[in-house]
Amino acid sequence: MDNRRVKAILRGMEHEFDVVIAGGGLNGPALALALADAGLGVAVVDARPADLRASDAFDGRAYALALASQRLLAALGLWGGLAAQAQPINQVRASQGHAGEGAGHFHLHFDSAEIEEGRLGYMLEDRFLYRALLGAMALPRAGRILHRAGTVVVSQTTDARGVSVGLNDGTVLRARLLVGADGRGSGVATRAGIKRRGHSYGQIALVAALDHELPHNGIAQQLFLPSGPLAILPLPGNRSSIVWSETEDHARAILALPDEAFLDVLRPRFGDFLGAISLAGPRFSYPLGMTLADHYAAERVALIGDAAHGVHPIAGQGSTSDCAMWRLWPRCWFWPIVAARISARWRSCADTSNGGAAMRRCSLTAWIR
């Protein structure tokens, strides 16, 4: 074996993983599965303990998934187990609303009957999606996945050959690439010197699940009210998830109300088209802001998901500002592209049949772009 080939192999041996992913929310695990399916060794490090989100108790948090996202989950082998828990979205109605009057008469109407795919998207509860991701990470795949929950990435040092990722328990993971999937306040981005810009929308989203008297027929509603949009998104059965954006002052006052008084404020906005409504679970609130990293990649570092960009959760149809309809679209377009590029490049980079020349030519920036 010639010297160059030996050196290339030695360089490979110093890496414990091909990719370390900081952040095990939604995007980190999904990327890990895609990379492992491509045969790569991946470590996912998440600050939150796994059991914090692995509960199967209904808590009302749910995602609107575009067809692109659903196809992606199918490609990862997850959709088969999730389909029965997902609520198809058959129609979307977006209308101007008035407090006290519900939806206005004029609305935009999207009907799944008009598209070949047969569905506009799906609603899926967080408890099902997250547990499916966790479960899949524990299964054998072409590559391997190490999942470290309850552990924080605290440092990163890059050099020409890779990145050393320090964890709060003193472990150092060595990889060729560090992916920041660590959310809006991404420490990976900060440590890589990637600045971000953004602003508050001056709104807080009030999130809850409601039981209602009448069937929703798979229709997602988006009411544009004067103080912010109210999304009413269908869940299985006579149940819907609401994402109700209010100005910060209004939202704080509403949050402070007991459940019945909360519903009294909601009812005139919601309207009566679903009959009587009641809370089906706890209420959540999220301050809303736009955030955008100046760059999605730096030397040996890439950002995905909210670490790269975060937008208004309008109707769970983040679309509205990014792609076409649902908010996961931008992410779901983005990270498979990164994954595909990394793995394609990686395969050619790792190919030592040309004496490691390809490997030397590959910089991270080239992988990502």
Ligand SMILES: Cc1cc2nc3c(=O)[nH]c(=O)nc-3n(C[C@H](O)[C@H](O)[C@H](O)COP(=O)(O)OP(=O)(O)OC[C@H]3O[C@@H](n4cnc5c(N)ncnc54)[C@H](O)[C@@H]3O)c2cc1C
């Ligand atoms: C009200 C609301 C409604 C929404 N509705 C929808 C919807 O309908 N459809 C949809 O697609 N999206 C929706 N979204 C957006 C969606 O929730 C986010 O885009 C998505 O959760 C981002 O996932 P992520 O994995 O990128 O980041 P996160 O979910 O923020 O995960 C980041 C993870 O990184 C971990 N972490 C942070 N720092 C470190 C560190 N140093 N070391 C290790 N781990 C770390 C955190 O513990 C966390 O687990 C909504 C958002 C809001 C606020």
